[in-house]
Amino acid sequence: MFELDQIRRDAPTRRRFMKLMGAAGIGAAAMRLVETPEAYAADVASRYAGGASADAAATVSPDAKTNHFPGIPGRNVNEQALNFALTLELLEADLYRQALNAASGHSNSAPLSTAPTGYRLKVPAGSIGAGASADAFDYLRIFAYVEATHRDFLITTIKSMGGTPVKANPRGYKLPPGIKPNLSSILGAILPLEETGVRAYLGAIPFVTNNTIAQAAAEIFSTEARHSAVINTVLGNDAGPHKMAGDQSVVPKPPADNALEYFLAPSVVLERASAFFK
């Protein structure tokens, strides 16, 4: 048997073991293809069923030492977790917009075009092979819209629950310095955001006391894992997961470096994210 020492050490002590919906709820949740973020957000909110205000066990601790999402607003830990996720998605969506502008020869301040077809690769491929540059640009183009959709979904979900979504940093976000005007350099700057996003969701999910919210978060989590995998490989890296600085494992002795995703504590994620804040 294993002990989740790391998770347990951080786990909320007043976690209530709510019995959520049984098999009946699952049928409705399955195969939600081609729908609006609003419809799904309303679905999450309805399944959450008033728990946001009534869920005393999920109340944010007034003690800063046991506040798992420091500085993140929310009436309870579940709303905090969603706002934590939104904090990252706001950042990711905006940096993808900037990266896509850079790769397409658009002005840095240009808003995301109404359709992905508005972008064409206008910079050299860099270290990416000629045969892979079209796919690599497609990743940048499509993932930019996917991250914007994640952002909008979280805003809608938090509002549907009666909460207040966090706002984007008023001064905006900045890509790391030293990016060269080529596709591999631009994707290399985006990759740490995706990899950190994966670790952020896995680190946040243990604090969520509502499995509907956990499920919604996990749906975004594994999408970011997919993004990370293919960006890694067009850049010539292994698809992962691979251990990076500060990574924590969900088991004390991982069976291999590439068998399980890693996580980071929310406070660590927020510190790293702040480096991209203007």
Next chain:
Amino acid sequence: MNPQKTTSSSRRTFLGGAAALAAASVIPASKAFAVSPALTYSDIPGTGDVKVVNYALALEQLEADFYHQCVLRLTTGGTNYLGTTIPGLNLDPSTHEDVRYMIRFGEVERLHRNLLTSVLGNKAIGAFKYQFGIESKSRQQIIQMAADVEATGVSAYLGAIPFFSSGSQYLPVAGAIQGTEARHTAQLFALLNQIFDVPLNVAPKPYQNHGADSPLGPNQVLAAVSQYIVTT
């Protein structure tokens, strides 16, 4: 952990529950060897979190054996645990990136299976034997099937989350596996695109489930995979 280890009596015990159910079979008539009617979540042994982890283990057992058979087919050939001869396509891993990935992903799935088996100890579900028809599949069909199996794994982990107790200690482990299978899924679809010019489909599009992976309930997943599970 070796699928051959499973005794027929443990399979019968496990399948006893399935036989009692009146669910309609989803098994094509041509696959008379498959378990019928399809397994459902009620057939998975245990209760609460143990049942959910056993469900995950059943899928990892299937994935591990699937990759085992795929790698036999792609490389030197061999025999699956049912005694079916699998002729090798004799592809050299050193010159075929997809074969290298298949070998590596297969190792990872075995590690997932072993991890969940050790988590459950004596409560672990017994292994089945599986017939995937690998012996007659092409290289492209195998990579496509692997991509589909991994994608089903991702959706299965998502669909299992509501069955865990709230704040379950197993949830982060399940998530860590789910994310890994998502990486496998994306990479396999990227390989299909690079090698066979299959349309690029590495991750959900913005209009699919708000740009995020979709859950599949246990009964849907078990209905889909039961066609590969052999009863006799």
